[in-house]
Amino acid sequence: MKRAVFHVAEFQVLNWKSEQPEILRDRIREAGIVGMGGAGYPTHEKIEKCLAYDPRTVLVNGVECEPGVSADETLIINYAEEILEGCAILERCLGTTGSHLAVGSRFVFNTFKELKKANTTLTVVEATPSSGEERALVQSVLGQHIDSDEFPANKGILVLNVATVFAIYEAVCKGYRPQDRIMTVNCIDVWVPLEEPIECIVGRSTQLTAGGCYTGRLADGQQLTQATLNAIESDRPPNPSPCIRCGWCTDVCPLKLPVEAIYASRENEDQWAQFAVDLHTCFECGACVEACPSQIQILDVIRQERSSLTHQNRAKEHARIANERFAERNRRLERLANQAAERRASREQSSRKW
Amino acid sequence: MAVETFLIPIGFVTLLGFLYALALTISQRLLQKTSSDEELISHIEDRLPQLQCAQCGFPGCRPYAEAILQGASTDLCPPGGERTALELADLMGRDPTVPLSTMSTTNAVKIIESECVGCNRCAQVCPVDAIVGAELFTHTVLKKYCTGCELCIPECPVDCIEIVPESATT
Numbered sequence: 372m373k374r375a376v377f378h379v380a381e382f383q384v385l386n387w388k389s390e391q392p393e394i395l396r397d398r399i400r401e402a403g404i405v406g407m408g409g410a411g412y413p414t415h416e417k418i419e420k421c422l423a424y425d426p427r428t429v430l431v432n433g434v435e436c437e438p439g440v441s442a443d444e445t446l447i448i449n450y451a452e453e454i455l456e457g458c459a460i461l462e463r464c465l466g467t468t469g470s471h472l473a474v475g476s477r478f479v480f481n482t483f484k485e486l487k488k489a490n491t492t493l494t495v496v497e498a499t500p501s502s503g504e505e506r507a508l509v510q511s512v513l514g515q516h517i518d519s520d521e522f523p524a525n526k527g528i529l530v531l532n533v534a535t536v537f538a539i540y541e542a543v544c545k546g547y548r549p550q551d552r553i554m555t556v557n558c559i560d561v562w563v564p565l566e567e568p569i570e571c572i573v574g575r576s577t578q579l580t581a582g583g584c585y586t587g588r589l590a591d592g593q594q595l596t597q598a599t600l601n602a603i604e605s606d607r608p609p610n611p612s613p614c615i616r617c618g619w620c621t622d623v624c625p626l627k628l629p630v631e632a633i634y635a636s637r638e639n640e641d642q643w644a645q646f647a648v649d650l651h652t653c654f655e656c657g658a659c660v661e662a663c664p665s666q667i668q669i670l671d672v673i674r675q676e677r678s679s680l681t682h683q684n685r686a687k688e689h690a691r692i693a694n695e696r697f698a699e700r701n702r703r704l705e706r707l708a709n710q711a712a713e714r715r716a717s718r719e720q721s722s723r724k725w
Numbered sequence: 726m727a728v729e730t731f732l733i734p735i736g737f738v739t740l741l742g743f744l745y746a747l748a749l750t751i752s753q754r755l756l757q758k759t760s761s762d763e764e765l766i767s768h769i770e771d772r773l774p775q776l777q778c779a780q781c782g783f784p785g786c787r788p789y790a791e792a793i794l795q796g797a798s799t800d801l802c803p804p805g806g807e808r809t810a811l812e813l814a815d816l817m818g819r820d821p822t823v824p825l826s827t828m829s830t831t832n833a834v835k836i837i838e839s840e841c842v843g844c845n846r847c848a849q850v851c852p853v854d855a856i857v858g859a860e861l862f863t864h865t866v867l868k869k870y871c872t873g874c875e876l877c878i879p880e881c882p883v884d885c886i887e888i889v890p891e892s893a894t895t
Contacts, residue, residue, distance in 0.1 A: 686830070690775035693872045696853035697777045697785050 372449050372553075373622055375562040380546035387460045387543050395464050395543060402542035404549060408432060408503075408532030409586065411599040414539070417524045417531075418464055424527030429461045429470035430512060433479060433533045434496045434503040437583030440602045442553045443533050444479055445560035451482050454533055457540035458491055465529060473512050475503070500585060505530045534601075555583075555602040557661045559623055563603075566595050573605040574612065574666050580604040612665035620659035620669055626652055630659045634669050637676060650677045766790045772812045774804045774830045777852035778874030785852055793817065800824045804874075832873035833889050838863045840885035847877035847886060 382402065387395055400415035421427050431454070435443045447454060458470045469490040474480050475498035483493055494512050496502050506517045509528055517523050523530045531539075534552055541547040554563040556573060563572055569579055570592035581590035583602045596603075620630035628649045636642035650673060659669045769790035776786070781801035783789040793799060799813035799822065806827040814821040836847070836856070841863045848856040848864060855871040858864025866886075878886050 689872070692870060693775045693777060693853045694770070694786065696855070696870060697775075698787070700852060700854050701785070 372445075372560075372562060375551040375564040378541075378545070378547045378550060381548050382542065382546035384546045385543050387463060392464050392466055395460060398543055399464070399539055402538070402548050404535060404538050404542060405598055406532060407534035407538065407549075407552060407598050407601075409599050409601070411597070414531065414535060417529060418461075420522070420524040421465055421527050421529045424525065427465045427467045427527040427529065428513065429458060429465060429467065430509065430523070430528055430530045431458055431461075431470060431472045431533055431536050432503060432505075432508055432530055434473050434475040434498055434508060436475065436498045436500050436503040437585050437602070439558060439604075440555045440583040442555045442560050442601045444476065446533055446537060446553045447474065447479050448482050450537055451486055453540045454536050455483070455486055455491065456544065457536035460539055460543050461529065461531070461536065462490075471512050473508055534598075538598075549598060552598060552601075554596070554600060557604060559658060559661045561619070561623075561662065563596055565598055568593050568595060569603055569605075572596065572664070573603055574664055576605040576666075578606050611663075611667040614665055614667060617664060619662040619664065623658040623662040625656060625658060626654070628653060630669060630673075633676075634667070634672060637672055643676065643680070647680055650680060653677070762794065765794060768816060769793050769813060772805070772809055772816065773802060774809065776804045776830060776872040776874045778804060778828075778872070778876060779852070780804070780828075798822070803828045804830045828875075829890070830873065831890065832875075833868050833871040834866055834873065834875065834877060834886050835868075835889045836864055836866055837885040837887060838865060840883055842883055844882055846880040846882070850876045850880050852876065 385398060396415060396418055404414045406412045406414060433443055433447050462468055462470055471492045473494045473496050475496060477495060480493060480495045496511055501507050505523055509515050509517050509523050517526060538549040551562045551564045553560050569590055575592060579590045579592060580587040581600055581603055582588060614634060616631060618631050624630050633646045633649060653673055655670055657670050663669060770787055773786040779785060780803050781789045783792050799817060799819055800810040802809050803824050803826045807823045810823045811821050843861040843863060845860045848858055852874060853870050853872055855867045856864055
């Protein structure tokens with residue numbers, strides 16, 4: 372996936388296998404990592420709370436239970452190895468071995484199964500609207516009850532979202548400060564820079580929702596994107612902006628069609644010809660429309676051009692058949708005329724003979 | 726060293742050059758004339774709508790294409806309209822002119838069979854043999870092949886042929 376921000380290593384890259392756990396914890400604090408699941412609790416504080424308790428456990432939360440939000444799932448599918456390494460870093464921070472990974476779907480489970488290490492327990496949790504909640508997750512994965520006035524961290528259970536684990540991995544192994552995160556922007560998962568006005572990401576619109584359909588609330592266009600925000604939903608403005616050729620439509624196309632090139636050459640007939648096959652391959656999923664930051668109705672253009680292309684082809688075929696039949700008729704008329712002339716000639720000959 | 730040592734090869738190569746030039750010129754004259762004419766006619770034909778309606782004054786699209794090559798005007802095709810006229814003018818390098826009248830290229834015709842008297846006149850004028858029927862029997866139009874040239878309409882003595890816009894039939 373294309374990252375939204377060009378990252379520069381702000382910190383020294385650590386080899387976590389040999390570093391002391393204190394240094395790793397300091398790194399998490401320095402990088403300013405907060406829980407990216409929604410609450411935004413500082414992660415280093417959570418780790419310190421856990422350290423007071425023994426035995427300690429790491430529980431990584433990959434259960435996404437809001438319909439229409441798939442940011443975590445996309446992160447897991449694209450960065451599974453990094454997340455597993457992040458788990459190992461956390462294990463070292465806490466001084467334990469073994470971590471639990473809870474995922475919400477069988478599909479994601481299979482992604483991990485290939486890479487799974489011996490000491491990571493993988494659990495599939497049925498994704499109901501509440502199953503991703505911290506206490507509910509601890510209950511279903513570890514079978515441990517946490518009272519509602521307590522936090523899992525106080526019991527030595529470090530519950531972290533997969534996005535947080537990924538941020539920890541990047542802070543330790545790459546030296547990055549978290550500057551972007553995967554968000555579901557109008558149903559498409561993309562890397563979104565943090566601390567940017569929402570308007571800059573989805574364009575100006577009359578109604579914006581920050582968050583999924585359960586937890587989301589109406590947002591102002593000037594509101595900044597946060598590390599805890601996992602989805603943005605906007606309605607489309609009536610007037611699309613001009614194409615800025617960002618290429619997002621091409622990136623999100625599940626069939627890898629050159630959508631951007633198709634759109635850019637929509638008025639150039641010579642260039643259209645080369646996209647004829649692409650146009651007919653498109654199954655109109657609408658991913659390009661959702662991804663378009665200029666809110667261009669690309670699908671409408673594709674549909675329209677496809678129908679005009681079909682029409683043109685049909686007309687061409689019709690013309691070809693008409694041409695053939697016209698030539699055939701001319702040949703027939705010529706043949707008939709020749710035969711008539713021959714008959715006349717032979718008649719004249721025979722009449723002369725008599 | 727004798728002068729012949731230089732003169733003989735130089736003369737030989739010059740002669741060879743002349744021979745090749747001659748051969749190339751002749752072959753170009755022979756081949757280009759026919760092939761380029763054929764090619765140009767087929768290019769012109771590609772741009773014509775192939776209705777075979779003969780409204781240009783020539784019996785069909787190919788005869789018109791041949792006539793254009795001989796110097797006929799490029800704006801004689803009403804079904805092609807402005808677009809075809811401009812394309813042809815562009816292709817032939819002439820001044821762009823547009824036809825005075827235009828007609829739809831997507832129509833077809835239909836015979837009202839209850840009124841057909843079986844005179845067979847329409848079938849005789851149809852340029853693409855899209856009308857079938859024997860004399861004194863009901864005729865009908867093969868919609869698949871009908872180009873909508875409307876040549877049959879004035880021929881019908883009982884006015885039983887009507888125009889069907891293709892959008893309504895497909």
